[in-house]
Amino acid sequence: MSKLRPGLRFRDFLQVLKKEGDLVEITEQIDPHLEAGAIMRKVYEEKLPVPLFKNLKKDPKNPDPKNLFNIAGCIGGLRGFGNDHARIAHHLGLDSQTPMKKIIDHLVHVRKYKEGIPPTVITDESLAPVKANKLAGDKIRLNSLPAPLLHKGDGGKYIQTYGMFILQTPDKSWTNWSIARAMIHDDKHLTGLVMNPQHIRQVAEEWAKVGKGNKIPYALCFGVPPAAILVSSMPIPKGMSENEYVGALLGEPVKVIKAETNDSLVPIDSEMVFEGTLDLDTLVQEGPFGEMHGYCFPGTGHASPKYTVDAITYRDDAILPVSNPGLCTDETHTLIGGLISAEAKIRLMEHPLLSKLVLDVFTPYEAQAIWLAVSINTKELVKQNMTGKELSELIGNYIYSSKVGFCIQEIVLVGDDIDIFNWRKLFWAYATRHTPGDDQYFFHDKKGFALCPFMNLGPRNVDFMGGNVVTNCILPPQFKDPNFTFVTCDFEGYDEETKEQVLAKWDRLGF
Numbered sequence: 001m002s003k004l005r006p007g008l009r010f011r012d013f014l015q016v017l018k019k020e021g022d023l024v025e026i027t028e029q030i031d032p033h034l035e036a037g038a039i040m041r042k043v044y045e046e047k048l049p050v051p052l053f054k055n056l057k058k059d060p061k062n063p064d065p066k067n068l069f070n071i072a073g074c075i076g077g078l079r080g081f082g083n084d085h086a087r088i089a090h091h092l093g094l095d096s097q098t099p100m101k102k103i104i105d106h107l108v109h110v111r112k113y114k115e116g117i118p119p120t121v122i123t124d125e126s127l128a129p130v131k132a133n134k135l136a137g138d139k140i141r142l143n144s145l146p147a148p149l150l151h152k153g154d155g156g157k158y159i160q161t162y163g164m165f166i167l168q169t170p171d172k173s174w175t176n177w178s179i180a181r182a183m184i185h186d187d188k189h190l191t192g193l194v195m196n197p198q199h200i201r202q203v204a205e206e207w208a209k210v211g212k213g214n215k216i217p218y219a220l221c222f223g224v225p226p227a228a229i230l231v232s233s234m235p236i237p238k239g240m241s242e243n244e245y246v247g248a249l250l251g252e253p254v255k256v257i258k259a260e261t262n263d264s265l266v267p268i269d270s271e272m273v274f275e276g277t278l279d280l281d282t283l284v285q286e287g288p289f290g291e292m293h294g295y296c297f298p299g300t301g302h303a304s305p306k307y308t309v310d311a312i313t314y315r316d317d318a319i320l321p322v323s324n325p326g327l328c329t330d331e332t333h334t335l336i337g338g339l340i341s342a343e344a345k346i347r348l349m350e351h352p353l354l355s356k357l358v359l360d361v362f363t364p365y366e367a368q369a370i371w372l373a374v375s376i377n378t379k380e381l382v383k384q385n386m387t388g389k390e391l392s393e394l395i396g397n398y399i400y401s402s403k404v405g406f407c408i409q410e411i412v413l414v415g416d417d418i419d420i421f422n423w424r425k426l427f428w429a430y431a432t433r434h435t436p437g438d439d440q441y442f443f444h445d446k447k448g449f450a451l452c453p454f455m456n457l458g459p460r461n462v463d464f465m466g467g468n469v470v471t472n473c474i475l476p477p478q479f480k481d482p483n484f485t486f487v488t489c490d491f492e493g494y495d496e497e498t499k500e501q502v503l504a505k506w507d508r509l510g511f
Contacts (some may be wrong), residue, residue, distance in 0.1 A: 007093030007250050009269050010223040010321070014052065014072060016090055022079055023050045031057045032071070032157075037150035040073040040324040047080030050087070052319070061144035067133055068145055069272065069318040075162060075226075076323070076331035088334055091226040092249055100338060101360065101421055107234075107342035108349070110248050117247025119256040121265060128257045128268035130221075135312040136260075142184045142309060150324045151290035153298040156183035158289060160192065162321040162331065163222040164232045166264045167203040167278075170210050175265075176203045177232045177242040181289060182220070182307065190220075190307040191286040194278070195450070197403050202238060204280055204305075216278040217262035218307065222320055223271025225254055229321075233331075234339035235403045260311040271318045276310035292325045292332030293368045295453050328365040336407065337369030343404045344372060351398060356380050357391075362420045363408070366427075370409045370452060372399065373420040376474060382482045391479075392441040392470040400446035400468050407449050411470045415478050417488075433473040443468040 006013040017023040030036050030053050043051055053071040062068055078084040082096065089098040094106065125131040147159035160182035168175045176199045182192030194201050207216040224232075227249050231242045247253045256265035259275045266273050286304035290296035323331040345361040348354045360375040374395065381391070392413065399405040414420060414429045434440065444466030448455045452467075460467055477484040487493050494502075 005093065005250075006090040007227040008225050008252070008254070010226060010271060010319070011269070013075075013090055013226045014050070014319075017050055017087070020086070020096065021049065021081075022086065023052055024048075025052045025054055027055050029055045029057055032146045032148040033057075034149055034152065036071060036073065036148050036322075037324050040150075040322070041326060043074045044077045044324070044330045045327065047078050047084065048074075049080075050074050050077070056146040058146055059144040061141055062146070063135055063139045063141055063144065064133065064314075067314060067316055067318050069314070069320045071146070071148065071320050071322050073322045073324060074330070075321050076230075076334045078329050078334065085334070088230070088338065091230045093227065099421075100362070104338065104342045104345060104360075104362070107249075107339070108345050111236075111245065111342075111346055112349075114248040116241075116244025117251075117253050119243050119247065119265060120253040122255050122257045122268055125257065127255075129315045130266065130268060130270040130273055130313050131257065132316050133314050133318075134260065135314075136310065140309055140312060141187045142190070143187050145184075147184055147320075148322060148324075150322070151296045151326070153296035154183075154289050155285065155287045155301045156185070158183045159320070160190065160220060160222075161323040161325070162229060163220050164224045164229055165200055166219040166221060166266065167200055167216065168264065169203055169206045170212070171206075172263075174203065174239050175241045175243060176200060177228060177246075179229065179232045183286060183289070185284055185286075185306060188309055189284075190274070190309065191284050191304045192307070193286065193302070194280070194305045197406055199238065204278060208280055213280040214277075214282065216280070217264060218275065218278050219259045219262070219264035219266050220274040220307075221266050221270040222273070223269075223315075223318070224267045225250070225269065228254060228267065230335055230339065233335040235343050235406065238403070260313060270315075271320065272312065272314040274307075274309045274312055276308040278305055278307050280305045282306045290324075290326055291451050292330075292336065293370070293451065293453055294327040297453075297457070300456070328368055333363075333365040333369045337363035337365060340369070340372070340404055340407060344399060347399070347402060347404055348374075348395075353384070354395065354398065357384070359416055360420055364420070364423050364426055366423045367410075370407060370449065372405075372408045372411045373426055374411060374413050375416055375418065375420050376413055378415045378417075378474065378478045379482060381474070381479060386479060388439060388472040388474065388476070388479060389441060391474075392439075392472045396441060396443050396446075396468070396470040400443050405446070405468075407451075409449055409452060409455075409468055412473060413470065414473045415475070418473075429473045430471065433475055434471050439472040441470045441472070442466070443470070 147157040283303040287301035
């Protein structure tokens with residue numbers, strides 16, 4: 001039996017989870033209308049195994065009820081036993097015990113030091129499981145598919161929450177793999193957010209420049225290599241093709257094959273592929289949708305572009321991966337937040353001064369991934385003779401001026417005694433080490449994140465400018481005195497001898 005490659009093949013990923021006791025196969029009939037979503041939310045919130053729904057309630061008009069489709073949810077949620085980030089580690093083919101800090105460092109290392117590996121193009125359809133079944137014309141009936149209504153207030157059935165869009169510029173110089181939400185509009189069309197500064201919008205606008213903004217070829221691939229879906233969430237630089245980075249992460253090329261109706265090259269092991277054209281000129285109602293910040297606001301949809309679905313190819317017993325965003329922790333936090341952390345660290349390491357000061361970067365899930373916590377080397381900070389204002393403005397301008405700052409509303413600076421991957425310690429520092437107002441520096445000339453509830457429902461919802469802040473939680477003496485020290489009033493604050501003495505007799509003390 002061949003070795004399982006969870007980073008390369010989605011079904012291998014699920015098989016690894018099953019072997020580790022982190023997947024539940026649900027054979028009882030489940031309604032994709034809210035019931036599946038409710039199960040998924042409980043799974044996320046209680047860190048339960050991945051649910052694989054193998055008996056969804058089907059519409060009698062479904063063109064292939066045997067194969068279209070099952071649903072796997074909570075793919076990037078946290079695990080309730082062992083390493084809570086095991087599923088994210090498996091996305092990259094790493095050991096299941098790899099913690100998030102090392103996952104981020106791995107992403108950074110490969111980006112900085114490994115050559116990209118482009119995909120390998122396959123022409124033999126017999127080698128591509130995704131070509132096993134094909135639909136076109138009248139056989140395409142999107143409304144008959146068991147796509148989920150995930151939240152009570154959603155404006156439609158969001159079939160696309162964990163799939164990967166593939167778009168290529170007209171000159172073929174840039175192939176973009178990205179995640180962008182999309183819901184079923186009618187039997188032949190999807191609609192979804194195609195917004196700046198997301199790269200899907202930037203590629204689409206290249207087609208508009210040559211007069212083809214209403215006929216932009218795309219492929220939407222579900223169940224792609226887990227490493228690919230992970231990288232599709234990452235705000236890598238404009239013009240950089242994700243597919244080569246994915247190859248570098250996996251140590252081998254992703255195998256791809258040409259789509260049915262356009263030149264898109266799709267991963268051969270995908271579960272399903274929708275393909276057709278994106279029309280920027282025809283706008284239809286999209287949303288609302290319960291998003292990463294934990295809310296759905298009925299009646300707040302958007303006019304969004306329309307995707308025509310001209311062909312569908314799919315595997316036998318196809319599986320639709322689904323993310324159900326909301327209160328932390330789900331894929332919008334582990335993937336979007338985690339990968340913002342990696343890209344922010346890469347960017348900060350490229351700065352001549354900040355590369356000396358920044359140790360680690362993380363978007364804490366408890367802040368719904370709109371905070372960026374930055375750990376600062378305080379010994380090095382003293383050498384730079386900087387003020388809190390100077391450091392905050394330097395980091396704020398640098399991050400908020402780039403795509404990596406798109407989803408971030410608050411940057412929190414802490415000294416290196418704080419483990420930024422420990423929410424309790426981070427929030428302790430936040431509450432006790434900054435003076436509200438005095439140690440906060442605002443960037444009202446920078447774009448805020450339109451999906452944040454306080455942005456889209458507040459006074460800044462006209463142009464979404466501002467609302468960004470850097471909060472400096474580094475104590476004033478830490479900027480000037482290399483010998484400044486303090487004792488933390490917790491167990492770790494005791495000397496090693498005392499701690500060892502206590503631990504040695506802990507059991508016999510009756511605890």
